[in-house]
Amino acid sequence: MSPSERHNVTVHGPADGQPMMFAHGFGCDQAMWRFVWPAFSDEYRVVLFDHVGYGGSDAAAFDRHRHATLDGYAADVLAICDELALDDVVFVGHSVSAMIGVLAAAARPERFARLVLVGPSPRYLDDEGYVGGFSEEDIADLLESLESNYLGWSSTMAPVIMGNPERPELARELTNSFCRTDPEIAAAFARATFLADNRQDLERVRTPALVLQASDDAIAPRPVGEFVHDRLPDSRLVLLSATGHCPNLSAPEETVAAIKTYLAR
Amino acid sequence: MTIPAALLDESAEDLFETAPCGYLTTAVDGRFLRVNRTFEEMAGREREDLLGKRRFQDLLTVGGRIYHETHLAPLLRMQGSVREIAVDLVRPDGSRLPALVNSVLRYDEAGRPAVIRTTVFDATDRRRYEQELLHARRREQEVALELQRSLLAGALTEGEGLELGVAYHPADKGLEVGGDWYDAFWLVPEETIAVVVGDVVGRGLAAAATMGQLRSALRALASTGFEPGALLEALSEFSRRHELGQMATVAYAEIDVRLGLMRYACAGHPPPVVVEPAKPARLASDGRSPPLDAYSFWTDRPDASLQLPPGGMVVFYSDGLIERSDRPLQAGLDELLASVDELRDARPDTVASSLAQAAAGTTGSPDDVCVLALRRRPART
Numbered sequence: 001m002s003p004s005e006r007h008n009v010t011v012h013g014p015a016d017g018q019p020m021m022f023a024h025g026f027g028c029d030q031a032m033w034r035f036v037w038p039a040f041s042d043e044y045r046v047v048l049f050d051h052v053g054y055g056g057s058d059a060a061a062f063d064r065h066r067h068a069t070l071d072g073y074a075a076d077v078l079a080i081c082d083e084l085a086l087d088d089v090v091f092v093g094h095s096v097s098a099m100i101g102v103l104a105a106a107a108r109p110e111r112f113a114r115l116v117l118v119g120p121s122p123r124y125l126d127d128e129g130y131v132g133g134f135s136e137e138d139i140a141d142l143l144e145s146l147e148s149n150y151l152g153w154s155s156t157m158a159p160v161i162m163g164n165p166e167r168p169e170l171a172r173e174l175t176n177s178f179c180r181t182d183p184e185i186a187a188a189f190a191r192a193t194f195l196a197d198n199r200q201d202l203e204r205v206r207t208p209a210l211v212l213q214a215s216d217d218a219i220a221p222r223p224v225g226e227f228v229h230d231r232l233p234d235s236r237l238v239l240l241s242a243t244g245h246c247p248n249l250s251a252p253e254e255t256v257a258a259i260k261t262y263l264a265r
Numbered sequence: 266m267t268i269p270a271a272l273l274d275e276s277a278e279d280l281f282e283t284a285p286c287g288y289l290t291t292a293v294d295g296r297f298l299r300v301n302r303t304f305e306e307m308a309g310r311e312r313e314d315l316l317g318k319r320r321f322q323d324l325l326t327v328g329g330r331i332y333h334e335t336h337l338a339p340l341l342r343m344q345g346s347v348r349e350i351a352v353d354l355v356r357p358d359g360s361r362l363p364a365l366v367n368s369v370l371r372y373d374e375a376g377r378p379a380v381i382r383t384t385v386f387d388a389t390d391r392r393r394y395e396q397e398l399l400h401a402r403r404r405e406q407e408v409a410l411e412l413q414r415s416l417l418a419g420a421l422t423e424g425e426g427l428e429l430g431v432a433y434h435p436a437d438k439g440l441e442v443g444g445d446w447y448d449a450f451w452l453v454p455e456e457t458i459a460v461v462v463g464d465v466v467g468r469g470l471a472a473a474a475t476m477g478q479l480r481s482a483l484r485a486l487a488s489t490g491f492e493p494g495a496l497l498e499a500l501s502e503f504s505r506r507h508e509l510g511q512m513a514t515v516a517y518a519e520i521d522v523r524l525g526l527m528r529y530a531c532a533g534h535p536p537p538v539v540v541e542p543a544k545p546a547r548l549a550s551d552g553r554s555p556p557l558d559a560y561s562f563w564t565d566r567p568d569a570s571l572q573l574p575p576g577g578m579v580v581f582y583s584d585g586l587i588e589r590s591d592r593p594l595q596a597g598l599d600e601l602l603a604s605v606d607e608l609r610d611a612r613p614d615t616v617a618s619s620l621a622q623a624a625a626g627t628t629g630s631p632d633d634v635c636v637l638a639l640r641r642r643p644a645r646t
Contacts, residue, residue, distance in 0.1 A: 001591055025335065026335050027335030027336045027339060028335075028336065028339050028340065028343070031343055032339060032343075034343070095335070134327065134331075135327075137327075138327035138328055138331070139328070140328070141326050141327055141328025141329070142327075142328035142329075142331045142332060143328070144328060145326075145328045145329050145331070145332040145351070145352070146332070147399065148351035148392065148395065149332065149336070149350060149351050178339070178340055178343050178344065179336045179339070179340050194331075216294075218322070218330055218331075218334050219331060219334050219335070243294045244294060244334065244338060245334040245335065245338075246334070246338060246339050246342070249338075249339050249342040249343065250293065250294075250338075250342065
C-alpha cells in the first residue's frame with residue numbers, strides 16, 4: 001500500500017499548481033478543512049490526508065513504535081510528499097499538526113515553501129518558566145475521556161469500517177464518523193501530542209511561517225502562540241477574532257483571509 | 266383514578282423546566298443562554314451563576330474540556346449534531362457528575378450556526394458499569410498474559426554442544442495474548458535435545474490454556490520413543506480426543522548435538538531455516554503434514570532428517586514472523602532467508618530477538634511472533 005493510499009490522500013485543483021497540504025489535528029479527520037480548502041483549489045494543488053487511524057486511513061498502518069512520537073507522524077507527511085513529488089509546499093497544519101509540520105520542515109527544508117500553523121503549541125504541559133496550560137493529571141483525565149468515548153468503535157462496528165475501505169460511505173453513514181478511531185490509536189496519538197516537547201525544534205525551522213492564533217483558545221492559549229512566533233526564526237503572528245481551538249471550522253472566512261493575505265506577501 | 270389537574274398542565278415552560286434531563290441552550294462558543302431547573306440541580310449551580318457568565322465547557326474537567334475542543338465542538342460544526350458524548354460535569358464542591366450529552370446546532374436564516382441545544386443525562390451508574398467492564402477486560406488480558414508467561418518461563422536448556430536463543434513478541438495491535446509457544450528440553454542429557462515451536466488457533470485466556478496443555482502433552486509424548494512424525498500424530502490424536510487445539514501447528518525436531526543429526530517434522534507449521542557454514546540459508550521443507558486434528562482420521566506424518574554441521578544453525582518460528590497482509594507468503598519466506606543470512610554469525614539470542622523485533626516493528630503485523638534459534642557449537646580445536 002502506498003503512502004497516499006494509507007493516508008486516504010485526496011487532491012484537488014490544478015495539477016501544475018503549487019502544492020498546498022492540509023493536515024488535520026488531534027481528534028478528527030481531513031473533513032476539518034472542508035470550509036477552508038475550496039478557497040485555495042483554484043490556484044493551488046490542494047492535498048488533504050488523514051493521519052493513521054483517522055478518517056479513511058489504513059488503521060493497520062498504525063505502528064506503536066513509529067507513532068509513539070510526533071516524529072513518526074512527520075515521517076508520514078514526508079512520505080506523502082516524496083510519493084507525490086511535492087516541492088515548494090505550503091503546509092497548513094492545525095493544532096498538533098502544526099508541530100508535525102515544524103518537524104517535517106526542520107528535517108527536510110527543501111520540500112517546504114511556507115508553513116501555516118493554526119493554533120500551534122510546542123508543549124502542552126507546564127514547565128519551569130513555561131506555561132503550556134496543562135498538567136500531567138489533566139492529560140490522564142483526557143485519556144479517561146477518550147476511553148469513555150469510543151465514538152462508534154464497538155467491536156461490532158469496527159469490522160464494518162475496517163473491512164470496507166473501498167466503501168467509505170458505510171463509515172460515513174454512522175454517527176460521529178469524522179472523529180471515529182480505534183481507542184488504542186486515539187490514546188497513543190493523545191500521548192504523542194500532549195506529552196511532546198518540541199520547543200527546541202522551533203529554532204531549527206528555516207521555512208517562513210504564519211502563526212494563526214485564535215482568541216480564547218483553551219488548547220493553545222495566546223502566550224503559547226506568542227512563544228511559537230518568538231522562537232521561529234522567520235514568522236508572522238496573526239490574532240484572529242475567532243474563538244476556540246478550531247477557527248478553520250468556526251470562522252473559515254477569517255481563517256482563509258488571513259492565510260491568503262500572508263501567502264500574497 | 267384521576268390525575269390531578271395541576272399535573273396535566275404540561276405547558277412548554279413546565280416541560281422544559283422539569284424535563285427528566287438537563288436542557289440548555291448556548292451560543293456557538295458555549296456561553297449559556299438558557300438552562301432548565303434539572304440542569305441547575307445537576308450542575309449544582311443557579312442559573313444566575315451560569316447565564317452570560319460561563320460556557321458549557323467551563324463546567325467540564327480539564328480532560329473533558331480538551332475533548333470538547335478537539336472532538337465535540339468540531340463534530341457538532343461538521344455534522345450539525347452529536348450524540349452520546351461522555352463528559353464529567355464538575356460541581357462547585359469539586360464533586361463530579363458523569364453525564365451523556367447530545368447536542369444539535371441551530372442555524373439562522375442565512376444558514377450560519379446560531380445556537381446549540383444540548384440535553385444532559387446523568388450517567389453515573391452506566392459509567393460505573395462501563396468502567397467495571399473495562400477493568401474486567403483488562404484483567405482478563407493480564408491473566409492471560411501471566412498464564413502465558415508462566416507457561417513459557419523456566420530456564421532454557423543449555424549445554425556443551427549448543428547455544429540457544431528465543432524471543433517472543435506479542436502482537437503490535439490488540440491486547441489479547443496469542444497461542445504461540447516454544448520449548449526446548451533434553452531427551453538424552455548433553456546428547457539429544459528436543460526443540461518445539463507451536464501455534465494454537467485463537468487468542469486470549471483460552472488460547473493460552475490450550476497452549477499449556479499441548480506443550481505438556483508434547484513433553485510427555487517426547488519421552489516415549491516416537492519418531493517425530495509419529496509423535497505429532499500422537500499429539501494430533503490427543504488434540505482430537507480431548508477436543509482442544511484443533512488446527513494448531515507444530516514444528517518438532519530432535520537434534521543429536523554430538524553428531525549433528527536433526528530429525529524433524531512439521532504439522533502445518535512453516536519450515537525451519539537451516540544455516541550451514543559457507544552456504545546460503547535454506548528452508549528445511551521436508552517432513553510436512555497437516556495441522557493437528559485437521560482430518561478426522563489417522564494421518565501419515567512423515568519425518569525428515571538433515572545434517573547440521575558444527576557451527577550450523579537452525580531457526581524455528583511462528584507464522585507471525587512471515588505472514589503479513591500486504592505481501593504474499595513467499596515474499597515473507599524470502600525476506601526471512603535474507604535476514605537470517607545477514608545474522609548468520611550472530612549469537613542465537615541475537616538472531617531470535619533481531620528477527621522478532623524486525624517483524625514486530627513493521628506495520629501490519631497482526632500476530633504474535635515467536636522465534637527459537639539453535640546453533641551447534643563449532644568443533645573444539
